[in-house]
Amino acid sequence: MSVIATHELRKSYGRIEALKGVSLRVEKGQIYGLLGQNGAGKTTLIKILLGIVSKTEGDAALLGHPAGDAAARRRVGYLPEDHQFPGYHTGHSLMDFYGTLYGVPAADRRRKIPETLELVGIAGRMHSKIRTYSKGMKQRLGIAQALLHDPDLIVLDEPTDGVDPLGRREIRELMTRLKAKGHTIFLNSHLLGEVELICDRVAILQQGRLVREGTIADLTRQKGRYEIGLAAGEAFPAAALAKLGYAVHAVPDHPDLSEVTLADGQTIDPVLKLVAESGLRLRHLLERKQSLEDAFLATVEGAEPGVDARPGGRRAPRPVGGGDDR
């Protein structure tokens, strides 16, 4: 059973389609990243899964229950983007309030609240009013409240927003530890470097459509581009390879390396065979990869950002990397 499963999921706000038939699966124990420009439909997808927004068409299931079902929500921890905690609570009292709504017994709450706040590094301020917290502390509190009831699935929408670099690393390490304990994490973040570091699988949404999905390795691999280096003093057989139909270029700043690009249907094996038959000694072979950011930009390049069609959402397109998301 998949932790999250959607099939042809659609959502329309009036005439605007926020999701246009999204199908994806998240399996247990994964850290799954959801990427996309502003207005791509990421937050709408999360909100449908949690029953905050209703779907228009299609199917969505969470932990084997229909999306939004109370039984499923009991096993989910959620940190929304742009969350607003009531300022009249202290960190401790807020955790106690949410813990009670989740049905955590009083004895467990007494024990787990300080533990969880310690885990995110704000136990020392747990009896201070939230209105005195910095943005980073509120973010840490948001993560803590999502973890308190030991959920099977943790949905984090921009969890490192407003957190300093050290804090981000701590949050990344926390997510890794949670994964090791068997939790599934569904992560929505604009910080692609972080997603690349911790996610097992990634999906890219573009204007309400799922345009790419796979492991980080799948998404960052540059199929058909290899760096080749020979022993010192040996010349690379560029002309011979060109006759065979391979494109060979020099690698900038690395005069001892050459880049071979394969055309459709070609493999690297004839190149290696030619090197060996020519008596040349192979010292360096690397299948070229790109960063997740490069892969993401390549995927969405040229596409217009989506339109925030949610109630109260802003209508104008916004640049990548900030502001609300759908």
Place this chain on the structure above:
Amino acid sequence: MRQFGAILKDSFREAVDGFVIYLMLGLSAVVVLIVGSLSFTPAPPPEAFAKIVPGFSAVFPEKGRSRVFTGSADQYRATDVQPAGGGYALRLGVTAQPNAGPLPGDNGDSFRQAVAAWAKPAEKAGEVEVGGKGKGGRKVDFGVQSASVEEQRAVTDARMAEFIASQFAVQAGMDATVTRVTTNVAEPEYAFDVTTTGGSSVKGWPHTTKIFFGATTLNDETPLGGVLWLIEDVIVSRFGGTLVLLVGMIITAFFIPNMLRKGSVDLLISKPIGRTQLLVYKYVGGLTFVFLLSAFTVGGIWLALAVRSGYWNPDFLWAIPILTFTFAVLYAMSTLVAVVTRSAVAAMLLTVGFAFFLFVVGQIKSGYDDVRAERPDAERSAWVGPVIDTTHDVLPRTRELDVLTRRLISEGTLTPAMQRLAVQAAGPPAPLLATFGVSLAHIALMLAAACWWFGRRDN
């Protein structure tokens, strides 16, 4: 149930977060302190009875149950007042005016006339203005009750004793055992041996009231119940109640819009709690806040009054649930507006406007009913009556709830005679089923609409 408790606690935290609640509690505490500084000194028994018994010349027919009263020319006096058990023993003398006629003594007198009239059904004959004309004036029925000579002669000693005991109960709120004395007393003079119970802590006993721990005298030899009624009904229930409702509407108007703020509502809806539950629990949280506020204020004043006066009147405590119920009507409107607009200002203004509208409808209905009763045959526009009646019938009855509170407070404080003058002259009580039924239906309707809107809305 634990979720319900958590949301109640959350609402309470929200309520006590602002300064308004502390201002209100401080104000309540000051009022309780001022009431606690009151002192009630009962008049000495001879003076008290000398003040009470002249009022017996006002007679309420139907054995004291009638709203219409009639007067008599009898003069009452209390003598030989002595402590007896928990009350007092006294001799009550009555000097009656003989009726004119051919045979002195056989034509009856004003006392026999009063006793006979007391036992008969009331005959309405007119109205008198109580409290002066204009604002605050109230018309009270009075009757000129007639009894024939035969009816007067048929009055027995036992009926006279029953009448006197009734007068003690109606005029002074005092239980009394009465025996007619005939030895050495010839008509039109009458005498009765009376033994009362309840001591001086009865509604009609004259008291001297001082404030600020005796520093200032408020009134001298005024019936205890009258002073308590003035404090409980006029000062606390009317002015205090209005203030509690107003403050309640202001503070609680923020509860639901705050909950529905972007970034806040997501956190709550994502928890395993239904939207209807969430909204209803939050609504009850608002009611609880007003309940606690009124319980603190009314309860505190009640306790202070009871301790200082020695008169424990639990009827005043009815003001707490009735005030909370009145607020429930208004807060249901506030909840609906808050869910639809998500604006605390809109919720506040529309709810205060709604409360004022209900007050105006209640006043119009009351005034129109009075006009209809006074001139039932007068020519009126065909549509005015039905429009007023229908508007009143389908809307929550906040005015009737207010009148109900007054009635309950008066029953606990005023003597029956004072009640009839101060409260019952306003007319018969509204049927409780209609008062609460229509209001409850409104609460249910507005909450159902709010839940429906909240349930179908994407957040």
